[in-house]
Amino acid sequence: xxxxxxxxxxxxxxxxxxxxxxxxxxxxxxxxxxxxxxxxxxxxxxxxxxxxxxxxxxxxxxxxxxxxxxxxxxxxxxxxxxxxxxxxxxxxxxxxxxxxxxxxxxxxxxxxxxxxxxxxxxxxxxxxxxxxxxxxxxxxxxxxxxxxxxxxxxxxxxxxxxxxxxxxxxxxxxxxxxxxxxxxxxxxxxxxxxxxxxxxxxxxxxxxxxxxxxxxxxxxxxxxxxxxxxxxxxxxxxxxxxxxxxxxxxxxxxxxxxxxxxxxxxxxxxxxxxxxxxxxxxxxxxxxxxxxxxxxxxxxxxxxxxxxxxxxxxxxxxxxxxxxxxxxxxxxxxxxxxxxxx
Ligand code: SF4
Numbered sequence: 001x002x003x004x005x006x007x008x009x010x011x012x013x014x015x016x017x018x019x020x021x022x023x024x025x026x027x028x029x030x031x032x033x034x035x036x037x038x039x040x041x042x043x044x045x046x047x048x049x050x051x052x053x054x055x056x057x058x059x060x061x062x063x064x065x066x067x068x069x070x071x072x073x074x075x076x077x078x079x080x081x082x083x084x085x086x087x088x089x090x091x092x093x094x095x096x097x098x099x100x101x102x103x104x105x106x107x108x109x110x111x112x113x114x115x116x117x118x119x120x121x122x123x124x125x126x127x128x129x130x131x132x133x134x135x136x137x138x139x140x141x142x143x144x145x146x147x148x149x150x151x152x153x154x155x156x157x158x159x160x161x162x163x164x165x166x167x168x169x170x171x172x173x174x175x176x177x178x179x180x181x182x183x184x185x186x187x188x189x190x191x192x193x194x195x196x197x198x199x200x201x202x203x204x205x206x207x208x209x210x211x212x213x214x215x216x217x218x219x220x221x222x223x224x225x226x227x228x229x230x231x232x233x234x235x236x237x238x239x240x241x242x243x244x245x246x247x248x249x250x251x252x253x254x255x256x257x258x259x260x261x262x263x264x265x266x267x268x269x270x271x272x273x274x275x276x277x278x279x280x281x282x283x284x285x286x287x288x289x290x291x292x293x294x295x296x297x298x299x300x301x302x303x304x305x306x307x308x309x310x311x312x313x314x315x316x317x318x319x320x321x322x323x324x325x326x327x328x329x330x331x332x333x334x335x336x337x338x339x340x341x342x
Contacts, residue, residue, distance in 0.1 A: 008040070008279065016279040017044060023286035029065035030058050031282060034074060035225055036247040036274035039254060041069045041090075041282070048251075050225040052123050052138050055081045067285045069277045071096040076127045079293045080304050087293040088285040094276040096124055098210075101180035102158040104128035110155060114176060119155045120146055121306060122162055124182075127295045129157065131302035136310040139209050140224035143169045148313045161185070165209040165216060184271040185210035188243050192264040193218065196241050200262060203239035206231055211243055219243070232256065246270050 008016070024031065032054040033045035042048045047057045051070060055078040058066045065086040068075040073096055075089035102110075107129055111119060121133035122142070130136060137145035139162055146154055146166050152173060156163035158180030167175040188211050197205060197218065206228045207219035216222055221231050225248060232240050232252050239260045242249040246269045249261045263269065284290060295303065 013040075013279065016283050019283050020044065020279065020286060023283065027065045027286060028063055029067055029286060030061050030063035031067045032058055032069060032078065034070040034274060035229070035251050036245040036271055037069045037277055038247075038275055039250055040279060041277050042251065044279075045069065050138070050140075051077060053226060054078070058082055058085070065286075067282055069282065070094070071099070071273050073099045073124055073126055075293045076295060076303075077123060077307070079295055080127065080130075080300065080307055083300070083304075088290050089293060090281040090285045090290075091277045092290050094273045096273060098158055098180050098182045099124045099126055099129075102129055102178050104132050107132045107157060107178075110157070110178065114153075114155055117153050117155050117176070118149055118151060119157065120149075121157050122159050123307075123310075125158060127299050127303040130306045131299045133157070133306050134309070135313075136306045138224060138310075140227055141310070141313060141316070142166045142209070144316050145310055145313050146170055146173060146175070159210055161212060162209045164213055165222065182210045182271075184245055184269055185243075186212055187265050187269045188212070188215055189265055190214045190218070193241065193243065196262055196264050200239050200241065200260075202237070203241045203260070203262060204231075204235060204237045205241040205243060208244035215243055232259065232261070244269070245274065247274065 031045045033042040033048045034051060034054065035042065035048055047054055051074040058078055059081040063085060066078050066082060067088050067090050068078050069090045071094045072089055075087055079087040102125065107119065119133040121130050121136050123136050123138050135145055142162055143166050147170060154173060154175055156166065156175050157178040159182065160177040160179055161181055163175050163177035185208055193215060197203070204220040205218060206221045207216050208225065208228065209216065209222055223231065225244060228242065228244060228248060229252065241262045241264060242252065243264060246263050249263045252261045
């Protein structure tokens with residue numbers, strides 16, 4: 001299906017929304033949508049936000065079933081945190097190319113090359129890879145997680161750009177990165193960005209750490225998806241250049257019409273996998289027409305442990321959504337807002 005396929009006809013949309021509401025009630029289901037998803041999908045979700053935040057929110061509910069509008073590793077994470085719930089990935093074909101850049105077998109070889117070095121796995125990995133790792137991290141807490149290990153060397157998988165960011169913050173730790181990357185974040189081009197910055201000199205540049213180092217070097221703020229949403233919300237500035245998947249800018253344009261948001265590669269930093277889910281997929285999942293997420297018991301136990309170890313790392317400002325670098329507008333961030341919960 002094309003990324004730019006036309007929106008549903010109003011009558012079909014109304015029909016689907018009605019069916020989804022009925023099935024959701026019958027199944028006591030909760031619908032989660034990552035902010036990179038199409039707005040039509042985000043708009044009817046119970047929660048929208050980033051992958052770990054969504055899984056934690058769903059785990060805290062009394063729902064019996066979860067429909068995750070996102071990619072495969074996200075639905076697995078939801079299952080790891082909600083083992084008693086039935087979890088569906090709305091579109092089972094939606095995978096993450098970066099997560100697929102490392103398998104459990106490849107990780108075992110990587111570990112064999114570096115014996116006794118702990119493995120930090122970005123949450124954007126399969127349950128199999130998590131099970132082979134020592135601890136997970138997110139883009140918000142990666143620095144804190146690595147610091148918490150109190151070691152002089154770690155293996156970091158799969159994103160070498162997030163790993164490089166952690167390295168820049170922890171120069172005394174040798175971060176040995178897997179050669180993985182997010183193809184979508186790497187579409188953000190430095191020259192495009194500089195042109196946009198010159199055109200909008202008052203705009204603050206908010207960058208996700210999965211971007212290339214050259215792009216991060218000219219950022220005013222580097223932080224997770226949630227961190228970027230928070231900064232755009234709390235900063236006094238009125239103009240922002242958003243360097244992450246373009247869905248975040250679309251979300252911000254809708255939520256903050258009095259502010260201006262620009263993207264350096266409009267229509268290009270779109271993750272095709274995150275746009276695969278349509279209302280039809282959600283209805284199909286709720287009808288039980290897709291396989292539920294299953295994780296073998298031995299993998300489950302080990303993968304859950306890596307998540308639990310991460311969750312035990314004390315929450316810092318970064319994890320609270322303020323990113324790891326102060327925004328140059330020096331706004332004192334307000335307490336966490338309900339931006340990502342709807
Ligand atoms: S944006 Fe990148 S990391 Fe996120 S799902 Fe797409 S490919 Fe994976």
